[in-house]
Amino acid sequence: MELDELKEKWVEHDRKLDQSIRLNRHLLREMYTRRAKFALGRLAAMLAAGALFMLIVIVSLGRFIALHWSTPHVSVPAMILDLAAIAALAALIAQIGLAMTIDYNQPVAEIQKRLEILRKFRIRYTQAIILTTTLTWWPIFSVVMGGVLGLGIRWILINIATGLAAPALVIWVFLKLAPRMSQQFLKELAGYNLKAASGFLTTLAEFEKDYSPQERSSIREYSPEE
Amino acid sequence: MITAIQERFLNLMEDHKKILYKVCRSYCRNPGDRDDLAQEIIVQLWRSFAMFDERVRFSTWMYRIALNVAISFYRRESVRTRHVVPGSEHLLEATDETENPSEEVGLLYRWIEELDPLNKALVILYLDGNNYQETAAILGISETNVATKISRLKETLRQKKEVQHGTR
Numbered sequence: 001m002e003l004d005e006l007k008e009k010w011v012e013h014d015r016k017l018d019q020s021i022r023l024n025r026h027l028l029r030e031m032y033t034r035r036a037k038f039a040l041g042r043l044a045a046m047l048a049a050g051a052l053f054m055l056i057v058i059v060s061l062g063r064f065i066a067l068h069w070s071t072p073h074v075s076v077p078a079m080i081l082d083l084a085a086i087a088a089l090a091a092l093i094a095q096i097g098l099a100m101t102i103d104y105n106q107p108v109a110e111i112q113k114r115l116e117i118l119r120k121f122r123i124r125y126t127q128a129i130i131l132t133t134t135l136t137w138w139p140i141f142s143v144v145m146g147g148v149l150g151l152g153i154r155w156i157l158i159n160i161a162t163g164l165a166a167p168a169l170v171i172w173v174f175l176k177l178a179p180r181m182s183q184q185f186l187k188e189l190a191g192y193n194l195k196a197a198s199g200f201l202t203t204l205a206e207f208e209k210d211y212s213p214q215e216r217s218s219i220r221e222y223s224p225e226e
Numbered sequence: 227m228i229t230a231i232q233e234r235f236l237n238l239m240e241d242h243k244k245i246l247y248k249v250c251r252s253y254c255r256n257p258g259d260r261d262d263l264a265q266e267i268i269v270q271l272w273r274s275f276a277m278f279d280e281r282v283r284f285s286t287w288m289y290r291i292a293l294n295v296a297i298s299f300y301r302r303e304s305v306r307t308r309h310v311v312p313g314s315e316h317l318l319e320a321t322d323e324t325e326n327p328s329e330e331v332g333l334l335y336r337w338i339e340e341l342d343p344l345n346k347a348l349v350i351l352y353l354d355g356n357n358y359q360e361t362a363a364i365l366g367i368s369e370t371n372v373a374t375k376i377s378r379l380k381e382t383l384r385q386k387k388e389v390q391h392g393t394r
Contacts, residue, residue: 003352003380009330010353014244023243027317028236029228031268104291105274107366108347111294200301207344208367221334 043097043122047092054089057084064143078143084132091125109208116204119197235275239268242288247318248354249289252338253296257316257325264317265294285342288363291353297343337383344381352376 015049068074098118105112133140232370240295250260261368267362278287312386327335334353338346345363358369358376365372 003376006330006334006383007353009328010334011332011355014248014354017244017324019248020321021243022319023240023246024317024319025236025240028239028268029232031265031272050380057348103274103277104270104294105277105287106290108290108293108297108344108364109366112297112344156316159261165247203342203344208371 043094047096051089051092054085057085084136095121109204113204114199163176245288249292249296252350256321261316263299267292270295293347300343348375
């Protein structure tokens with residue numbers, strides 16, 4: 001069957017829909033009073049919580065640097081951590097800005113592109129946080145051991161062991177309590193979702209691309225006045 | 227207490243519930259997911275309703291938002307693999323006949339299901355009788371591009387039919 005013949009069937013189906021579907025007005029009215037779930041809203045709230053946390057970290061580290069200014073072996077690592085936290089906060093603010101300015105009443109190609117850019121940004125951010133946490137292991141260690149706890153070498157050894165055990169415990173809890181979330185996280189870490197986002201951006205670019213006159217003429221039945 | 231603007235929104239939703247149904251049906255095979263998508267679309271429509279420009283047709287505005295939400299929903303892979311909770315109240319209630327349409331309409335829905343999310347949007351707009359200008363404005367591509375893509379889709383469908391006949 002040709003698409004135009006199917007279109008006639010679709011029109012018939014459309015006529016029947018008026019009688020055969022019912023919108024649950026009771027549930028719709030409820031929507032005004034309860035907090036409806038919405039992905040982008042949830043994402044913005046999560047990002048805002050992350051930004052608030054980073055702000056607390058930055059202020060606390062700033063205070064710590066001021067208090068330990070005379071002991072460089074503690075204040076320098078704290079400065080490195082503070083700079084990393086400032087960069088993370090800037091990235092979070094940029095993501096919030098992107099998420100909040102997405103207006104769904106814009107052409108599909110435009111909005112989908114912005115959503116995919118936001119998705120890529122978020123994945124890159126997660127990867128960067130993991131990498132930064134790994135690279136900033138020694139300043140974190142120095143700040144906590146020397147600056148906060150004021151501890152010596154034996155405590156350092158105990159804490160190395162704790163430091164190795166803690167990520168394993170976190171991963172175990174994560175996999176046990178939130179398997180779906182952890183799957184998503186692992187996919188982001190492995191670059192799977194980044195590849196998917198890049199792939200969809202390419203599809204979008206293809207979708208937006210105008211055909212050349214040669215390409216158009218090669219397509220049977222092409223008629224702009226149709 | 228429902229305000230006048232809320233009542234107006236409810237009435238507009240009632241008048242355009244077919245758009246909601248067809249978009250949800252085309253992007254979600256699973257009835258439970260369809261209900262979640264319908265809810266997400268309505269929430270987004272309500273959030274954007276204050277900014278609705280009266281100079282634009284309501285259906286054009288609704289298509290844009292509904293398709294944008296549906297494509298994003300479709301791309302969240304985890305949602306597509308979720309299980310349905312039976313017996314719960316649904317936002318869109320359809321008769322058995324609608325859920326199991328005629329062979330031709332069923333075939334059409336199955337064909338739409340196979341398309342990528344962007345071409346799904348294009349076919350829905352075409353089948354719903356939107357002209358090339360309206361379709362181009364909703365999708366954000368040129369009219370020529372819309373016309374060419376429709377021709378390509380017709381060609382694909384024709385080839386698919388030929389293959390099916392050839393294998394019989």
